[in-house]
Amino acid sequence: MDKNTKIYIAGHIGMVGSAIKRxxxxxxxxxxxxxxxxxLDLLKENDVxxxxxxxxxxxxxxxxxKVGGIxxxxxxxxxxxxxxxxxxxxxxxxxxxHGVKKLLFLGSSCIYPRLADQPIHEDSLLTGLLETxxxxxxxxxxxxxxxxxxxxDQYGCNFISIMPTNLYGQNDNYDLEKSHVLPALIRKMxxxxxxxxxxxxxxxxxxxxxxxxxxxxxxxxxxxxQVLNKYGISETNKEVSITLWGxxxxxxxxxxxxxxxxxxxxxxxxxxxxxxxxxxxxxGCGEDQTIKELSEIVRKTVGYEGEIIWDSSKPxxxxxxxxxxxxxxxxxxxxxxxLGEGIRxxxxxxxxx
Numbered sequence: 001m002d003k004n005t006k007i008y009i010a011g012h013i014g015m016v017g018s019a020i021k022r023x024x025x026x027x028x029x030x031x032x033x034x035x036x037x038x039x040l041d042l043l044k045e046n047d048v049x050x051x052x053x054x055x056x057x058x059x060x061x062x063x064x065x066k067v068g069g070i071x072x073x074x075x076x077x078x079x080x081x082x083x084x085x086x087x088x089x090x091x092x093x094x095x096x097x098h099g100v101k102k103l104l105f106l107g108s109s110c111i112y113p114r115l116a117d118q119p120i121h122e123d124s125l126l127t128g129l130l131e132t133x134x135x136x137x138x139x140x141x142x143x144x145x146x147x148x149x150x151x152x153d154q155y156g157c158n159f160i161s162i163m164p165t166n167l168y169g170q171n172d173n174y175d176l177e178k179s180h181v182l183p184a185l186i187r188k189m190x191x192x193x194x195x196x197x198x199x200x201x202x203x204x205x206x207x208x209x210x211x212x213x214x215x216x217x218x219x220x221x222x223x224x225x226q227v228l229n230k231y232g233i234s235e236t237n238k239e240v241s242i243t244l245w246g247x248x249x250x251x252x253x254x255x256x257x258x259x260x261x262x263x264x265x266x267x268x269x270x271x272x273x274x275x276x277x278x279x280x281x282x283x284g285c286g287e288d289q290t291i292k293e294l295s296e297i298v299r300k301t302v303g304y305e306g307e308i309i310w311d312s313s314k315p316x317x318x319x320x321x322x323x324x325x326x327x328x329x330x331x332x333x334x335x336x337x338x339l340g341e342g343i344r345x346x347x348x349x350x351x352x353x
């Protein structure tokens with residue numbers, strides 16, 4: 001890739017897509033083509049075909065996807081499998097038809113069996129049953145990997161895939177219904193802290209920026225307390241508590257999105273589609289901790305001093321999910337942002353907003 005290569009990042013305003021664009025820009029790449037959701041609906045095949053015909057990108061990064069945490073995955077199961085399959089099918093197929101030189105498909109660590117050996121090697125794909133809570137999303141992402149491999153096998157396309165662990169960072173989604181665990185923890189801890197302090201100005205500012213079920217800062221105290229309580233942020237007799245799903249025992253690995261972007265660009269520049277399978281590459285930091293340990297890191301960083309309650313009637317999800325990242329590191333890449341430093345960065349940005 002030279003610095004004038006025409007690059008299309010599908011999902012360029014999302015957390016991952018925007019981070020990849022920033023990383024490419026920092027390395028001197030300048031020729032980007034982009035479309036907003038209003039300008040290009042990736043669910044519409046004809047629109048995607050017209051875009052590729054008009055713009056003819058040379059490199060494609062497929063970061064666009066319907067994503068969410070455990071609540072969203074359980075609630076919108078049909079949408080998760082349908083929309084992700086359609087986005088992948090259209091972008092990957094049109095990339096082949098229009099001679100794209102290289103495509104990077106972004107998947108997810110949820111592609112692996114629920115009880116896969118730890119740490120999870122790329123070879124674990126399709127060796128066991130998936131976690132039921134996110135099975136539709138996982139099946140779509142598996143299809144994306146296999147589509148890239150099939151287009152390489154049949155047509156010689158240089159289509160590669162990267163499977164990141166749990167991500168967090170700039171431009172994350174803090175919607176309490178649809179967000180992943182770390183941004184949800186950060187937001188709940190901040191709202192709990194503000195509630196303990198009686199800082200209603202901060203609560204209202206938070207809701208004005210990110211309304212919950214349509215409730216913003218203009219609503220009355222009772223309505224705000226009701227919606228906060230629905231999402232586990234409660235005040236009883238002036239005592240504040242935060243309720244979190246599950247037991248807190250599952251173990252998770254987290255990678256800052258800037259490290260994820262750097263690993264993605266590294267593969268674009270240094271890794272081509274192999275003739276052997278599995279062709280995809282795991283991306284992570286190689287370390288994990290329990291959700292309970294994670295909640296304590298966030299609690300300390302935010303400064304929340306109230307009670308944390310674990311609702312064991314709610315699902316935990318996969319017991320452990322630590323990726324084997326030896327393949328990526330053997331190619332010459334390693335992460336640079338520790339979890340503690342990454343959370344401090346995110347909390348600082350959230351607080352300043």
